[in-house]
Amino acid sequence: MGLGVLAVLIVLAGWQLLSVTGVLNEQAVPSAVQVAAAMLTLLGTSTFWASMWATLASALAGLAILTGIAVVIAALVTRSKFLYESTWFIFEFLKPIPPIALIPLGLLLWGPSPTMKITLITFGALWPLLTQLIYASRAIDGVSLDVARSYRLGLARTARYVVLPSVLPYALTGLRISASIAIIISVVTEMVGGAAGIGQDIIVAQSANDLPTMYGLIMMTGILGLLINVIFALASRSLLFWHPSQREDLR
Amino acid sequence: MSAPLSAPRFSWRLLLLRSWLPIMLVLVWWFVSDGRDSLYFPSLRTITETLTTDWLGPAFGSAFVPSATNFVVGFLIAGIAGIILGTAIGLSPVLRAMTEPLIQFVRSIPPPALLPFVLLIFGIGPTMSIAIIVIGAIWPTLLNTIDGVRGIDGQLLDVSRSYRLNFWRRLWYVVLPGASPQIFAGLRITLQMSIILIVVSEMVAATRGIGYYLLNSQQTFAVPQTWASTIVLGILGYIANLVFSVVEHRVLRWHNERNALTTKGSS
């Protein structure tokens, strides 16, 4: 953690240096100190916290919904070759559709509302997790499945005690990817589609040419992602204590 | 739970299996929407007409090709850079501790917000579009590589240490293959995101390309064109995935066969 903080400080110092020396045009990008000051101001305003919450809440809601959907689809599709092959084209076709392209459609159906945001988040951030889950199912050790079958653990217990822990390493990576995409889509739809949140504040600051605030808000989305990741990292550490990636005794 | 193999070896059966549902859906869409054009939901017939006149016509060379090129280049750079950086970070605890917060931070910033920095470094042009694709799409590969490298069975690392494989051999024969199942999961998502980011990259600085076409038609309420370009993206994604899965099938054969084997008893 100490090293990480150090690295962040180095980057910030580099930024400030670029601004002070004029390499970074102050018209284009404010200096690190200005942005930091703007962020401090933001922290004191209640509208900022409301926006932050709006952005975060939609991202989390979307994440929760898409997790459910991804798990169900993955479970169905990995259990049946027929389903897997039949739906292959559809999924591969849907995946590259950019959520941005769907914003007008979302606005038409739900208006500038949290529902619209959450729907787009769900659609846009679903695929990484789903892809990870499908790959994860292929990485399950056949021997543990053999054990499950030979002791007839049944579907529920196999899922809970064998499949779930086996797919967890991939799933957690997938969740982390989906989580930041969820935040990004949340912010971008707010920017374009007007639902309340950090994105909308960014647009307002942009229109007013309040660049320090605008970059401060952008930094805040980064910090939001960082915080969500800290949660996932802690979860990984306790859920994957048995996995080589978390076991320091191997080294 | 059996593991279906995405075996791209061609067979008529597989083709049928993969195509019946899409064909059905297209037919349903066609007949339900036919003659019921509405502004936001044009009929499939209208969309198809736009598709053929625009995308099989001049737009193919002037819009599809440059976008597809940027996408391929962007994906390759994102994939390769993701693997290289991910391996380095996965192998080095110090590097990991240093980069972890930065990575998690940058990952959640919407790519358009990074525009001024990208502009500063790359200027305006295809390089910038590619840079945006790379910056936006590198993360899944990077994260999966880090996690994959860290998740390698310690026993195999013991073997390579005890036989004193030098760093490069260890990397090439042990670390990368060991992480490859997870790396491929990451690459698959990077691939998908690269296509999505075509649009974002052309939102900024392009006068042609699929993304430009899509955004422009969206802004000007040319809805059939918006749908058509969305479909073009879908088709591009589909083709890219097909190629990708052929490569993956070859590289991960050991992995898929091994894990399918024990419990399926495939003959």
Added chain:
Amino acid sequence: MTSSATSVPSTAAGPPEDGTVMLKTRDLHKSYGQVDVLAGVDFAARAGEFVCVVGPSGAGKTTLLKCISGLMRPTSGEVVFEGVPVTEPPAKLAVVLQDYSRSLMPWLTVGGNIDLVLRAKSLSRTERVAVIAEALTAVGLEGREDMYPWQMSGGMQQRVSIARGLAYQPDVLLMDEPFAAVDAQTRIDLEDLLLAVQARYDMTVLFVTHDIDEAVYLADRVIVLSGAPTTVTEEIAVQLPAPRDQVSTKTLPEYGQIRAHVFGLIRDAKATSRTTPK
């Protein structure tokens, strides 16, 4: 060559003489792609019988066990368990797999790994805890409930998976080289434990081993497999007096005879299997 009844030195087993047939294979074939491994394996195990399977490395013992347990589908032929053809592992059957290091779930403690297979049984939580403790004690791992498999030595892991198989109290227990990784004394203890448990619950045991002494010591019948493509070379009924005893049984002249005979068969089988490289 199937089920041949070459009766040296004791009477051949052939079809079971008495008792109901618990488990039977009929003309079992299995190939992996082009490679034939099982080439028509026929045998039967009576209820309560202790059958040992020996054969050269790579003969297909594991393959056979997996087919019998229903974990793997044979290419042709069938497995019949209590009169019913096997397609999935039957409820009353348990398997102790050869690959012990991968057959324990690393995310569960040793206790959890055993508990997992007990949950289907209608036992209360305390009963399960007691069963687990008893099983672990039996294999010499008392008080290790809370360790994780990856904190254990190879032999300890192997004993946990034996404990799991025993705790399940199946009617038929299939074991694939279960004592390969334990020391000589522990092995002896476990052999006797297994015999005792088998006698107590009248279990049918199908036991794959490389140790000929062990096979002859434990078995009511030893099935010797040829090298791949595999058939049953010979079935040898071991009519040594029960209960067996590590010292006295092994000094019986008949024991030595059977032992030598089995050894000869395996040497021959190995010599022939050498000729099939791919």
Added chain:
Amino acid sequence: MTSSATSVPSTAAGPPEDGTVMLKTRDLHKSYGQVDVLAGVDFAARAGEFVCVVGPSGAGKTTLLKCISGLMRPTSGEVVFEGVPVTEPPAKLAVVLQDYSRSLMPWLTVGGNIDLVLRAKSLSRTERVAVIAEALTAVGLEGREDMYPWQMSGGMQQRVSIARGLAYQPDVLLMDEPFAAVDAQTRIDLEDLLLAVQARYDMTVLFVTHDIDEAVYLADRVIVLSGAPTTVTEEIAVQLPAPRDQVSTKTLPEYGQIRAHVFGLIRDAKATSRTTPK
């Protein structure tokens, strides 16, 4: 109790009598968290010596081997290889690990797995191919170069990792229960193969086994470990005539004596180790 020279029935080995010391441990301690596993292990192996290590399951044999090979850092004490303290695995040393199913790279063929360790040697491609073929033939797997490890039976996998160790031609070979999963005949063949190779290249071998017959048959010296927390209970020099022979050696009265003695030691060790449950 370290390196105690309790001389029953042959003269104790103690410090090496002649030849240079190849490998030495000094007061080796290793604990996993709170659990002490090695509690001061001292021993030395001379160049060209064949040392077998026996001890109850869970005693710490694997731990000891990993510390010696430099794969694991001991908690205290040191390992000296040719006069140099070991921190990383030395170049001239090879290890055959106990967990065979996880010590071959599943993404490489059998040939590729062996080739991998040969690449550091200055051999041409054709020479490497020849070495691989020779090594595989030696372990009875001729022509299996292109199979993948997961297409092989347990015993075959184990033999591949032995072949890999031999093909590497190390000065010191550490083996952790390398024959646990092979059949009796193959085991005999491999034992003799190992003795021949060791004699030809004057290799130093440190060999962990559970099979006391095997230990006595192979070893110049048998090291008996106590149960955890582990120390060396006794070192027994095995002064049976070389070359050893599967039939004649095993009928020597001295062989039987040593065998019985070792067996007794292990039984005692096991009995004491039982008392440390957690």
Added chain:
Amino acid sequence: VGQGSAITIGKGDPIKVGVIPVVDYAPVYIAIERGYFSDEGLNVQTQVMQNAAAIAPGVINGQLQFGTAATTAFIAPAAKGLPLVAVADQADVAVDEAADPAAVLVGADSAITRPKELEGKTVATNALGSIAYVSMAALVKGDGGDPSKVSWVAMPFPDMVGALAEGRIDAAFANEPFTTLHQQAGAVVLSPGLFPVFTPGESYALVFSAKPFVEKNPEIVEAFVSALAKASELARTDPQVVVDVLVKYGGMKPEVAAAMKQPTFGDNVDPAALTQASEVMADLGMLPGPVDGTTLVMDGGETP
């Protein structure tokens, strides 16, 4: 389409307006700030959105009751058949060149002297197809150039300031406050932004609604429009009111807001001006042909 908007708004029900956060739509905020809406018994709420393409769908399906747009951005969907009508004026094109708050700018020592010379150059617009793009393209075309030879780049207004100053782009369109910022950074005005292209003294930014909604709620619309008209009137006469609103709702720094050139806040939407704008668009190939402005305005342009 559009029936989703055919809802009846009762007394006190929230009326949502999709607003693009630029100075052109200050009257909406002034009407809220001054209580003109509540005086009419309306409960108006604003919803900040980025562009008309995002606002129009919301208005169509009744999520929003009103939306703001530049004329061109409003004409595009309306001409495509979306049942949208302009209900109120917001900002008018300046009546003389010097008063135009919008401008096309080039770098400090740029060699570009006339719009035709933008051919082959990198020119920034805020969005593809926006009024900024239409103006510049029309300028180029009107000067005898070919807009398709210009290399258009889309970027947010603030980013253009730095990009132009550093020479990464050759020209940019700006509206206030960015015109002033550009000039402070050394940029030079190549041409006024809107004045040469659109009808001077007439609307370029307006408020629109959906036809079904207007038909169902004539009184509400009437009340809304008259409150807005009052706000526009005030804005025209007292620039400080606009500055206050920009600082309060737009997050603008007071000194910036005070320094900027304000647009002329208009009183009615002239159908002829819409027709003219549609001609410009048609000329650029953005519409199949000009549209009759009277079909785009509520009551055919009769000011309530």
